[in-house]
Amino acid sequence: MLGEKLKELRESKGLLQRQVAAELDVDTAYISKMENNDKPVSKSYLSKLAKLYDVDEQELLTLWLADKVYDVVKDQDVALKAMEVAEEEIKRKRKN
Amino acid sequence: MLGEKLKELRESKGLLQRQVAAELDVDTAYISKMENNDKPVSKSYLSKLAKLYDVDEQELLTLWLADKVYDVVKDQDVALKAMEVAEEEIKRKRKN
DNA sequence: TTGACTTGTCCTATAAAGGGCAAATATAGT
DNA sequence: ACTATATTTGCCCTTTATAGGACAAGTCAA
Numbered sequence: 001m002l003g004e005k006l007k008e009l010r011e012s013k014g015l016l017q018r019q020v021a022a023e024l025d026v027d028t029a030y031i032s033k034m035e036n037n038d039k040p041v042s043k044s045y046l047s048k049l050a051k052l053y054d055v056d057e058q059e060l061l062t063l064w065l066a067d068k069v070y071d072v073v074k075d076q077d078v079a080l081k082a083m084e085v086a087e088e089e090i091k092r093k094r095k096n
Numbered sequence: 097m098l099g100e101k102l103k104e105l106r107e108s109k110g111l112l113q114r115q116v117a118a119e120l121d122v123d124t125a126y127i128s129k130m131e132n133n134d135k136p137v138s139k140s141y142l143s144k145l146a147k148l149y150d151v152d153e154q155e156l157l158t159l160w161l162a163d164k165v166y167d168v169v170k171d172q173d174v175a176l177k178a179m180e181v182a183e184e185e186i187k188r189k190r191k192n
Numbered sequence: 193t194t195g196a197c198t199t200g201t202c203c204t205a206t207a208a209a210g211g212g213c214a215a216a217t218a219t220a221g222t
Numbered sequence: 223a224c225t226a227t228a229t230t231t232g233c234c235c236t237t238t239a240t241a242g243g244a245c246a247a248g249t250c251a252a
Contacts, residue, residue, distance in 0.1 A: 065178035072164045082161035091177050
């Protein structure tokens with residue numbers, strides 16, 4: 001989810017992976033893997049990416065977190081129920 | 097969430113942590129920590145616990161997974177949004 | 193062919209799981 | 223108050239998993 005978004009943003013900016021890699025000071029292979037969900041995106045790059053692509057960091061952070069959640073529940077057939085339960089717990093804690 | 101449930105179930109069955117510990121062949125301290133969310137419950141104990149407490153394993157599994165999800169999103173202010181996104185992704189994949 | 197991207201393999205460092213053990217506390221009964 | 227049992231807490235340890243990459247080699251498109 002974050003991967004697709006990053007790729008889409010990069011292309012809309014007309015940037016090459018090589019350029020983004022240079023900006024983050026990493027290998028281009030790593031960029032490729034991020035965009036293809038082969039490797040998790042390191043949280044520490046989110047702010048740099050947000051600036052580079054000129055989007056709100058919150059947006060990327062949301063997708064980043066959604067990926068994490070997805071990784072936990074995928075393949076689990078009680079996934080939806082579990083997420084509901086967790087959601088209610090979050091809301092409950094927020095109230096307190 | 098799973099912890100509280102386990103404690104509640106154990107007490108409703110009138111069992112001591114010592115007895116449950118013996119059943120799972122672990123330290124009583126570990127049982128205590130599970131019930132107080134100080135240590136994650138090992139997934140491999142769920143079926144034994146379900147039988148011991150005479151409940152559906154799915155129920156425990158759901159709470160177990162909910163705990164995992166909660167751990168990922170807690171303290172994150174985009175938690176709810178991220179869960180929504182992940183939820184939709186799950187549903188999307190299910191369709192395909 | 194060349195530049196852009198992808199894929200496979202490898203490595204290292206960190207963290208978390210899964211507990212044990214001993215000591216501290218809480219609680220109920222006498 | 224004293225004891226005994228139940229539970230909790232703190233500290234420790236080992237094993238396994240994952241993150242976070244690098245590097246080389248492969249593929250794809252112009």
